Amino acid sequence: LGFDSDIFEVRESAVRSYSRSWPTVFTRASGSWLTASDGRRYLDFFAGAGALNYGHNHPALKSALIDYIADDNITHGLDMFTVAKGRFLQQFTDTILTPRGLDYKVMFPGPTGTNAVEAALKLARKVTGREAIINFTNAFHGMTLGSLSVTGNSMKRAGAGVPLVHTTPMPFDNYFDGSVEDFSWFERVLDDAGSGFNRPAAVIVETVQGEGGVNVARAEWLRALANLCREREILLIVDDVQMGCGRTGTFFSFEAAGIVPDIVTISKSIGGYGLPMALTLFRPDLDVWEPGEHNGTFRGNNPAFVTATKALETFWGDDTFAADVRRKGLRMHAALEALCRDHGSISSRGRGMVAGLAFGDPAHAAQVCERAFARGLLVESAGPSDEVVKLLPALTISDEDLDDGLRLLAEVTEQTLR
Ligand code: PMP
Numbered sequence: 001l002g003f004d005s006d007i008f009e010v011r012e013s014a015v016r017s018y019s020r021s022w023p024t025v026f027t028r029a030s031g032s033w034l035t036a037s038d039g040r041r042y043l044d045f046f047a048g049a050g051a052l053n054y055g056h057n058h059p060a061l062k063s064a065l066i067d068y069i070a071d072d073n074i075t076h077g078l079d080m081f082t083v084a085k086g087r088f089l090q091q092f093t094d095t096i097l098t099p100r101g102l103d104y105k106v107m108f109p110g111p112t113g114t115n116a117v118e119a120a121l122k123l124a125r126k127v128t129g130r131e132a133i134i135n136f137t138n139a140f141h142g143m144t145l146g147s148l149s150v151t152g153n154s155m156k157r158a159g160a161g162v163p164l165v166h167t168t169p170m171p172f173d174n175y176f177d178g179s180v181e182d183f184s185w186f187e188r189v190l191d192d193a194g195s196g197f198n199r200p201a202a203v204i205v206e207t208v209q210g211e212g213g214v215n216v217a218r219a220e221w222l223r224a225l226a227n228l229c230r231e232r233e234i235l236l237i238v239d240d241v242q243m244g245c246g247r248t249g250t251f252f253s254f255e256a257a258g259i260v261p262d263i264v265t266i267s268k269s270i271g272g273y274g275l276p277m278a279l280t281l282f283r284p285d286l287d288v289w290e291p292g293e294h295n296g297t298f299r300g301n302n303p304a305f306v307t308a309t310k311a312l313e314t315f316w317g318d319d320t321f322a323a324d325v326r327r328k329g330l331r332m333h334a335a336l337e338a339l340c341r342d343h344g345s346i347s348s349r350g351r352g353m354v355a356g357l358a359f360g361d362p363a364h365a366a367q368v369c370e371r372a373f374a375r376g377l378l379v380e381s382a383g384p385s386d387e388v389v390k391l392l393p394a395l396t397i398s399d400e401d402l403d404d405g406l407r408l409l410a411e412v413t414e415q416t417l418r
Pocket of ligand 1: 049112113114115117140141142143206210211239240241242243267268
């Protein structure tokens, strides 16, 4: 293959994780399928951790990219005005924002999801002049210090040492038995002059926690949270890095709850082709940045603008694609619920085309992932102790591939729980 067979072991740092669970070298990919160097094929229920909602090498996106490169267009434009950027902004406005009645300024904060979160946190602090950020149990927002500070995962935070940035932790929906969509307890804490807590700048929330184990917030809870934010002048940041771009059955994951966040972070599948790209969207009146106040070399990946524009044009012109995502999502959830009815120790949850199969014992989840890999299916685990098998098939997957993958997953689950 052009490298020593032990090069990964010898040279690559131990931080790698997926490659440890999938010890093979992948060579090609198309749609929902990857091929390894030994010729084996793998059905992809991982989809680049949500970065490949339209599958691998989608033909329309691929030819747009090839045409762009073949024509000596701009590859690296930093934050220059380029045709690719202009067309992306136009398409995003016409296809996504305007039909939804949304008005956001678009910022290109850097190449990846955590850059979008950092920019959101910085902006909220600058706008409000306040410091603390409310974050949630089991939240995940990225690996840089600000994003990590609002991430509710002690293992991931351990590598950074403490203290990080000041946060105010809150229980996510369904954290307690029975649901709490009454935030009056929190309002009393805010008003408690004796205790003298600082008013937070913002709340950052995922509508479905992906890395946290596919924990779904109910629409009522999200609306109550949005109301709390509005009444108390706390900015609401929805982190749609993993659940945006159609994953939950609408372009933005918060659409179903009928809320309008002040700030939204987007990345992963926005480039559409697996190319790095991130957006921080915010209410136009929050644009308090001074020119140059938030910069960086890789803001504005022009090849990603091209594939992003093509993806919006191909999939988001009307509701057909989103409706199909919702239909396939129901199919997936029905299959998982049937599996859970036969096995009392597991349960399933999810929304749209993301699902979690929760095992009581993390060792079972690990075994299911391992056995799935051995049988040619890529799935990863999530949750505080990796006890949830997370399913993120490409949104473009065929019914047949989806059913085959779910059947295989049911077989290895049964084998594991036997
Ligand atoms: N926010 C959420 C909700 C995520 O799921 C992730 C990545 N898993 C991030 C932020 C960070 O994105 P990135 O890995 O691209 O920095």
